[in-house]
Amino acid sequence: NAGVTQTPKFRVLKTGQSMTLLCAQDMNHEYMYWYRQDPGMGLRLIHYSVGEGTTAKGEVPDGYNVSRLKKQNFLLGLESAAPSQTSVYFCASSYSRAEVHSNQPQHFGDGTRLSIL
Amino acid sequence: EDQVTQSPEALRLQEGESSSLNCSYTVSGLRGLFWYRQDPGKGPEFLFTLYSAGEEKEKERLKATLTKKESFLHITAPKPEDSATYLCAVLGSNYQLIWGAGTKLIIKP
Numbered sequence: 001n002a003g004v005t006q007t008p009k010f011r012v013l014k015t016g017q018s019m020t021l022l023c024a025q026d027m028n029h030e031y032m033y034w035y036r037q038d039p040g041m042g043l044r045l046i047h048y049s050v051g052e053g054t055t056a057k058g059e060v061p062d063g064y065n066v067s068r069l070k071k072q073n074f075l076l077g078l079e080s081a082a083p084s085q086t087s088v089y090f091c092a093s094s095y096s097r098a099e100v101h102s103n104q105p106q107h108f109g110d111g112t113r114l115s116i117l
Numbered sequence: 118e119d120q121v122t123q124s125p126e127a128l129r130l131q132e133g134e135s136s137s138l139n140c141s142y143t144v145s146g147l148r149g150l151f152w153y154r155q156d157p158g159k160g161p162e163f164l165f166t167l168y169s170a171g172e173e174k175e176k177e178r179l180k181a182t183l184t185k186k187e188s189f190l191h192i193t194a195p196k197p198e199d200s201a202t203y204l205c206a207v208l209g210s211n212y213q214l215i216w217g218a219g220t221k222l223i224i225k226p
Binding site: 004040041042043044045059090092105106107108109110111 | 121151153158159160161162163166204206213214215216217218219
């Protein structure tokens, strides 16, 4: 099983350029998440989705947009990239948001390493 | 403010040398504490969920415990393949996961 697949794995952008990060999951999970991981810091939630067609802001949403047109896909967009957005981006999915009730943990992809010059 | 602090930042052990990693948390209404393992260049991989103080979970050489203020990940007789970064995350009453920065564990043969 593929689980959670992220594309691309690496990307270098110039300041002001735009791009979309793709995330696909094959586990029929309702919930999907986008995180960024920076050195010395914990994972920070950018946006999340509780189902097809719905999205919500996380802890650090500024400068990012998301869309979930299909249940299995969750897209993260950078409209005008800035050097502060240099990071490793992780997509995750889970059966439910309230993991305590379902005991279903978040499943992660292997990340997209993004550098903004 | 909800907060998760992991210590130490890095830990180097000899193969077979047992030790513990710490995850201290401040959260209102703990709904769960999660341990994940992350290998270089990979995403986090789920290990354990703990729900209440006094609970313990085990998997191979790993044992996770929980008190009202912290969780420990005990590693017994570690092997080089246990080398990874171990992440702790806490789920509070607002259902937001708060992640620690992780402990990088290096096991030398």
